[in-house]
Amino acid sequence: MKPAFSKRHFTLAIAAAALLAAGGAHAQNALDNVMKTKTLKVAIPTDYPPYGFVGTDMAPQGLDIDTARLIAAKMGVKLELVPVTSANRIPYLQTKKADLVISTLGKNPEREKVMDFSAAYAPFFQGVFAAKSMKLTDFKDMAGKTVAVTRGAMEDQELNKVAPTNVDYRRFEDNNATVAAFVAGQTQTIAMSGAVAAEMIRKNPKINAEYKLLLKDSPCYVGIAKGEDALKAKVNEIIA
Secondary structure, three states: OOOOOOHHHHHHHHHHHHHHHHHHHHHHOHHHHHHHHOEEEEEEEOEEOOOEEEOOOOOEEOHHHHHHHHHHHHHOOEEEEEEEOOOOHHHHHHOOOOOEEEEEEOOOHHHHOOEEEEEEEEOOEEEEEEEOOOOOOOHHHHOOOEEEEEOOOHHHHHHHHHOOOOOEEEEEOOHHHHHHHHHOOOOOEEEEEHHHHHHHHHHOHHHOEEEEEEEEEOOEEEEEEOOOHHHHHHHHHHHO
């Protein structure tokens, strides 16, 4: 009688086990890979002062860059900074072009489906800003008005939830372009973080802008690829 479990079945079982083992190692090996290569790749902003910008020496600097340096130093590895925009920072993490995202990253249910988050490392809020002379005490007052937002940023997503449907969105690919459009008078309002808006107003007093409406009080988190629990634990150990 022929055995029910043939040599061919055994070979297939071994191959399947190898694939499962490889998959498991891949899903949990980000921290091991960082320690093996002695390099931590971190996606950071260069268009979002004071969190990330290019200094006079043409090197990235800011709060997010300082946070990345702290984590790399505590891990005892070299830091590789990977400049990103709001739109591509999560894809960079998903395609392993970066081990971490430290880029004023807010948390919401949509993002939690595709990535993991560390503990919060900095306070942060998004709001709507406009000229002091503009009456803007409720989101309904934005009806028919133009607003500058950065594509893919939290403020773009949050404003869509609360603003009237006839708001005229002017979306830009990076924060520098968003700020430049508002400062140049191309839009009546701008949705952005409080700290970045404060810097914009300080540098451009002639626009006479001020905070108008709160979009979301959302701390900054470090973004980590889904399932990389060891790396997440290490980051939390450092920033806690």
